[in-house]
Amino acid sequence: MKTLRADAQRSRERIVQAAETAFRQHGVDASLEAIAKDAGVGSATLHRHFRSRRELVEAVFEGSTNAVAAEAARLAAEQPPGPALFHWLQAVLRYTLTNRGLATTLVPLPDENHEGSCGHDALGAAAEPLLAAAKAAGQVRADVTAADVLALVNAISLLADRDPGADAERLLGLAITGIAPSACTGH
Amino acid sequence: MKTLRADAQRSRERIVQAAETAFRQHGVDASLEAIAKDAGVGSATLHRHFRSRRELVEAVFEGSTNAVAAEAARLAAEQPPGPALFHWLQAVLRYTLTNRGLATTLVPLPDENHEGSCGHDALGAAAEPLLAAAKAAGQVRADVTAADVLALVNAISLLADRDPGADAERLLGLAITGIAPSACTGH
DNA sequence: CCGCAAGTGGGGGCACACCCCATTTTGAAG
């Protein structure tokens, strides 16, 4: 990033702001052209700043995603490892639920060259220490990874995104404590 | 349903057949117009038979969904309750994974007036007895419902749909046996 | 103050969903 020109920077901010409003009102599938018009820029400008809808969505939610990631440290300091992890996962879930469509952009793009932009990474990094602590305390199975728990939360978010009738928090609770306590999954 | 006219019936079948091919090749987001053309009908005809893309998708997958539902009975007869349930859930998961995009249509439509068409119902009905048996055998927690387990499978399907890197079967295993064996979710 | 690269936006191309309505097809009654 080689220092955007001043006017370009302004355009970018206006677009993100307009997008934030539009996403809140019409979901993340809001018309990009409408966003451009609201922002007072041409659609070409929007497309130059954000090559894809996804990029725009990530820019809009970057701040709040980092805030949720930061929450992890706070919880780790205030609660024992097990509950800290659980409550943080709940927080992540609630966060995605309050922004319909956000869940979709938190799952890593399959072919992404991984330039670190994806908000998924921030959450992954935040989960790591929480999970490690919970494992050390023997409250979480040793063979579970941060990617696993995040994937599960994300999966539930995606479901709740489409089916408002689903009780996402309940499902998270079930996934954590397990549906079948006795391991009947073997042979 | 008041007996479609013969030609209408023929059109309908040709559309479903063309759609099946198109969905396999381009996913469930394939162009409806292209499907209509392949089927040799006008786009208006397609839209009259299937008021929405979703309706068409459901028609295409109706048969195989019922087949998976039927599989439940077979497993129940051949295996003890616990493994039967687990293996059937695995089967449902694999089924959705082999048809990218299918997972989306298996989640019930929020406002649907529930005319029974939704393939979700068939799976729900199939899950019920399996789950009841597993509960009776004490291999599954008593507070879990059929809707719960299916929701979890569906959630994982949705995730895997978007992130091919996710190991869906592994996640299902985790959700069933639980991430945190000791219930650290309390207070 | 100048020049030019960075930045801009209107408008065009394209693809798709969805619908209107003149026309054809069906099938049952006479």
Place this chain on the structure above:
DNA sequence: CTTCAAAATGGGGTGTGCCCCCACTTGCGG
């Protein structure tokens, strides 16, 4: 077999949205 009204059809029109081209404007280092 003829007739004909209702059922079914499909070409084409409309609207919307994404994306890009390219002539034009603007910030800013010299």
